[in-house]
Amino acid sequence: MSGPLDICGIRLRGPVLNGSGTFDAIAARRTFGDALLEDFPFDAFVSKTITLAPREGNPPPRLWEAPAGMINSIGLPNKGLEGFVRHDLPELHELPVPLAVSVMGFSRDELAALVEEVGAREEVSLLELNVSCPNVETGLVMGADPAETGRAVERVRARTEKPLIVKLTPNATDPASVGAAAEAAGADALSLVNTLKGMALDPATGRPWLGTGAGGVSGPAVRAIALEQVREVSARVSIPVIGMGGIGSGRDAADFLLAGADCIAVGTESFRDPAAGRRVSRELTMLSRNERDFSPLRAG
Amino acid sequence: MSGPLDICGIRLRGPVLNGSGTFDAIAARRTFGDALLEDFPFDAFVSKTITLAPREGNPPPRLWEAPAGMINSIGLPNKGLEGFVRHDLPELHELPVPLAVSVMGFSRDELAALVEEVGAREEVSLLELNVSCPNVETGLVMGADPAETGRAVERVRARTEKPLIVKLTPNATDPASVGAAAEAAGADALSLVNTLKGMALDPATGRPWLGTGAGGVSGPAVRAIALEQVREVSARVSIPVIGMGGIGSGRDAADFLLAGADCIAVGTESFRDPAAGRRVSRELTMLSRNERDFSPLRAG
Amino acid sequence: MSASEPRPRTLAPFGRRLAEVTANEGRGPYRLISALDRNGPDDPRPGQFYMLATAAGWGGVSGERPYLPRAFSFCRVRNGSDVRPTLDFLLEAIGPGTARLGAVEPGEEMWLTGPLGVGFTPPNGRPILVGGGIGVAPILCLHDELGTSVSVLLGFRSGAHAAVAALFPGEPAVVTDDGSVGRRALVTELLREELGAGDDATVYACGPPAMLEGVRAICAEREVPAQLALESGMACGFGACYGCVVPTRRGFLRLCVDGPVLDAADLESAIGPGAGH
């Protein structure tokens, strides 16, 4: 269950990635220095989602602590494509692992432009499409609808030869159908889950706490839900699946691999322990030594 | 936010119900005796969901403890309509509060028969339609699809004059559309959320722990998700909404009322504290004394 | 009500209540925990159980589990003047809930609901009590009730575990898996020796699933009635969740309201799904 592997033709030293938007390698290097690179916690690094135009992100407050988890309303702050390529990409290129860049477009055109530009950069090994945003034309949340997702992937597929990961939202009636549509349209891998829609009220005022009213729930609270979705999706598709949602230990990671994931990602747990990715890797290696007999449900 | 209220024309002494299937008043009376009736924890009692034919329920194990919650795979064990009417109804009629009976059909015909028979009983004040099951004809989960839900409600609407509550599943892309469809088809109230699909693996074998593979997640872990769905649904409909999902305190209950619910239900928390309904009521009364200024988001 | 014969059940006060821990001592690898249950009944029936949770720090080291309360048979009830009723529990730490409860300190408070379920029914013939490992807990209070003249057969994994046999007055027969205390044998072997075919006896047993299944098979073979105290995963303990069912000849029964004591005759096997992990 552990050890080096290929994912979409990219060689990884292990199966532990970060969830997009839950680790900023550049800020972490400012904080921890080059020690970060020496013991880099992930086997591939996924950037925070970027958009075509720069975004300030959502008005604060952006965070709420929930039972066994949290709600965030960050709103994809980023420097935009140009700023990312100029300022962030050189720094991310110094990381000792392959780089995946997460992109989101508010229309299929925007997405296509992002995929083409980012895909053309040699620093970039993989692209991840964050399709959890509402389509500005149809009003549908792209990633919740199989047909919308299929159309989006089809549209960008020809724009790059790099592997495309499609990140699924858990706020869908049938994530497996969305995954299957993405596969049919040419996705090379799927990642799931993104955050679940949630909200909280300010106990002092009775009004929504988060600046935008609602946000996304992550952490251990969503683990069982994520595990089931990973099982359903990976049973339906034959492309690799990157599983995430509340993973905080090697045992959790093993569960996702057993449920059908090929790689896993650590998200919120990195906030509690910046080196959580490394710990999860180590624990996973220990477990896989002891659990040689376990076979993934998907294979079985 | 507290105190007596009308819901669909039924007078309740307060807004705290139980979640269907999370409190068995008959078994509780065997355990606690008539003390249960003297200090009955809920302001209306909702029966466990019954079906036309008796059901044994799912193979055990049926329970898994999850971070800040649990997963169940109970599978609606019940005596069937006839057994319920003969054995349970007389006992439930002795409860000091109005009775709602939850029903589920594996087809619209079955549901109609249940509604007609149960609705005709004078012991019954309200009916709740549990539409979280797959339609055996279409394969769609009734409650996840607005059109399916609408058709089901339309079909049964004429069969009874009693108020119909439709219980929504949270495993839907857009619960508000499902709620709106139920309202348009004649539902008198909505209740939400049911459990979120989830699963767990047996750490000793790596195979699914629950007898049926997957189950439903409940408890504090789902609270933020439920609160958001209650806000979305109640903003869309004008019929009363019964909110639930991880409520364990008066503060939690107040949040659901502020988010737009008219009543709330206590589910999993009753497992930790059999009298939780009473405690939530008391805490809510205390809060509403102190928080007269809070106005529900729906009204505002 | 599905039980064909009524079983002893002392009603529980409605709701959970706080009880003060008065002692926590080691007995071999087990913990013997005493709690002053001021507002509880003084006559729970042997075989009945309580749902327990600590008042503080339930949530564990990782903050994840335990979330639900845990089921424990009381192993003794004491009604001395200033201690009435004091409940004793015998605990084996196997996970986060038992670890936390095993670490309670005197003066600390526990949430407690109970007594729950139905206990053992009085014997028809001579009682034979069989306990395995932590399963000796309800056997101890049953023994207290039936008096010291009954046969008590106890089995343990090791001599360390067998330390708990000292709680029993009289001279219980003790065997261990490793022979370090008593004979090296399974407790079912003692039962096989003790029990003649058609013996005018009633067997009471509590222990791991494989042991209970052995007891069931032996008693079935010899046509001797047996009452088995089973375990299953529980969320509520008072019939609310339908989670604790075990398969029986009468269909699934909720162990928390129709058990935990069941007639062996009702069981095809004492080894249920998910049991004995």
Place this chain on the structure above:
Amino acid sequence: MSASEPRPRTLAPFGRRLAEVTANEGRGPYRLISALDRNGPDDPRPGQFYMLATAAGWGGVSGERPYLPRAFSFCRVRNGSDVRPTLDFLLEAIGPGTARLGAVEPGEEMWLTGPLGVGFTPPNGRPILVGGGIGVAPILCLHDELGTSVSVLLGFRSGAHAAVAALFPGEPAVVTDDGSVGRRALVTELLREELGAGDDATVYACGPPAMLEGVRAICAEREVPAQLALESGMACGFGACYGCVVPTRRGFLRLCVDGPVLDAADLESAIGPGAGH
């Protein structure tokens, strides 16, 4: 890197580490907690902070919160031979995280990540230190660094809270909201008296949002540079989550990597959304 002038930042070892609590004393309503950070740097910069969580029982009484670690300025670093470095934190209990941390016992272990963020920049003119309530924490270590000759102005809600002023060497000026210790005044009044227009001073301040906003406005009016240590809700503390942003004239800044010390000139207002609840 968005700061226009580089600010002092001591790098943190990568990852979280365990530190042993060596003392936990009350100072009025506050707790002064000391931890031996064997594997941490001995030169964190005043204004930098650490993310803390207890190793056991993080999860709280209800099992629900705290889940994330909590941010705390160190208020002193001590590098005596056998205590190096010992970090002191001053805590005000306002919720589940600070309640749990406030109850740590000597010998217990805490998870700790840091030092994080950027600290105060050395002064150009004479330094004036202004602290309000629990906000005196980073002012104390800044005072340790700048020496005792600087002006220290402290404000507290009550005399009980003002007990913490005794940690400051020399004679800090103290006012309270109720006049029970020092004058009945806001600490901003002291600053207004102390500070002439165009004064060759640098003001350093930490405290509740309304106080910081007062300091900002006074300094802006008199054209005196000020460095304000702000607070905001944090999940990670190292720039990973983008949750801790505050609005500034340079856009949203992540307080954990670009702060917590910000130039007052960069702020329209020191009262951010969600602040000061």
